[in-house]
Amino acid sequence: MQENNTNGASTLRQLGWIPFFQQQLSLDEWSDCQPVRVMAVHRSQLDVAGEHGEEPVLVSGALFEDALEKPTVGDWLLLDRQSRRPVRRLERSSLFRRMAPGARQAQLIAANIDNVLIVSSCNHDFNLSRIERYLALVREAGCRACLVLTKADLSDDHEQYIQALKKHRDLPLLLVNGLDPATLQPLRDYCRSGETVALLGSSGVGKSTLLNSLAGSELAATSGIREDDSKGRHTTRHRALYPIPDGGLLLDSPGMRELGLADVSEGLAAEFADIGKLAAACRFSDCAHESEPGCAVQAAIESGELDERRLRNWQKLEREVARNSKTLAETRADDRAFSQFVRKVVQEQARSRKGGE
Structure with missing residues (x-):
């Protein structure tokens, strides 16, 4: 950590490095490893960034075997300075995950998020029950939240949407036009240097347009909405962190119409x-x-x-959380039983080989 210490430390801070993560490292790890942040996850590799810039890391090894423990976007990893292989993942300050449709396991969305912009649009796609679902997830994670209504230029009746959100007066509510920089200025308070911001919302509500406008460049593809029902098409293919010039990091993720909740009892209780x-x-x-x-x-x-x-909606989400949490518990129990069975077989084979020598 002696080389490029000043520039390196500055780079890490811009990537979201705070004492919470620094305190997790031993003296040996400071000497032998380099902290990097996961910027994007692909099928066979991770894109990471650290004090020496960006680089790819292959998805292989014990660190990637557990579905819930493997690195996701926003995680901090320690890389061996010589081999450039990941040594371990640091403890997370926050974690977003969902029950994938039709699956018995949770799917990781992102880690170490500071602020969340819950994005909905001023059209037929506005869904209060979906917003409450997002808020239960955000409150469970303990992140700072802001409600953002997009496509304000396409509606003449903003009051109906504002009134629908009156139960959430404890949260900031912003009405924006993603193509008008003046309306986006209040959002920059959530994108300060060193802070990580997630945009959550269904497809077509304008998340990618917001991302591009805040970043000042075309970082994410955008597409229009269907005129018949105001539904959007998926414009983001994978979750990724984007640095904002003179600002923080923005997470763009594929729109999620299905966001199954599990293990968010505290967040659900806080939202309702x-x-x-x-x-x-x-x-x-x-x-x-x-x-x-x-x-x-x-x-x-x-x-x-x-x-x-x-x-x-509260009753529906209560039943869903109970059902999915039970499923996760059963899956964990099955995984533990299988692991114990495998260890037993390996031990018996070892004893058998030893006895035959």
Whole structure:
């Protein structure tokens, strides 16, 4: 760490290197290894960046065998200074993952994110239930969040979207036109040097346009929306971090219409804290909030204090999280049992060979 120390340290800070990661290194690791950040993940290699610039790292070895432990975009790795092979992955400050459609395992999205821009558009693709799903994930990770409504230039009635988000007045809400730099200026507060920003939203809501506008160059491909339903096509093929000149790092990811939730009980409780508070006042502790007497939740719906859609979405997400968390637990148990079986077979084979000598 003696060579290019000043420039190297500056580069690492711009990539998001903070004391949280630095404190994880031993003295030997400081001498023998170099920290690098994963900028993109491909099928056979990672693109990483560190104090000496960018380089590829092959996806091979024990570090990549566990689906949940293998490096993802935003992770910090230690590379051996001589071989340039990854030694280990550093502990994460935050992690985003989802249950992939039809799978029994979670899929990693990104790690070590500081701020999240939850992007939706002022058209038919605006979906409040989907936004609540994103927020449950973000609140679980403990990241700073901002709600961003795009395509403001295509709508004459912005108030309907703003009113729909009134339950989230604890979060900043910005109305932007991705092609108008003046409307994007408030977003730059989330893109300061050394900070990592994720853009979450479904396909076609304008994430790639925002990325290009904030970066001042064409970093990501963009495409239009279908006129009949305002749905967008996937314009981003893989997750990647993009440096912003004089700013931080932006994560662009493929649009995710299906974002299965698992192991986000705290985030879900935080997002629907209003319903949790009402439920605590129900007459029965096991109230299902349907037709039970003394249900404070149903009373709030009748008075107009609570939207029934929000209750139904909370119930749906509660069931989904419970189901997916159970699936993950079962998968982990199966994996442990299989690993124990493999070790037992290997040990028995070793004993058998030793006995035959």
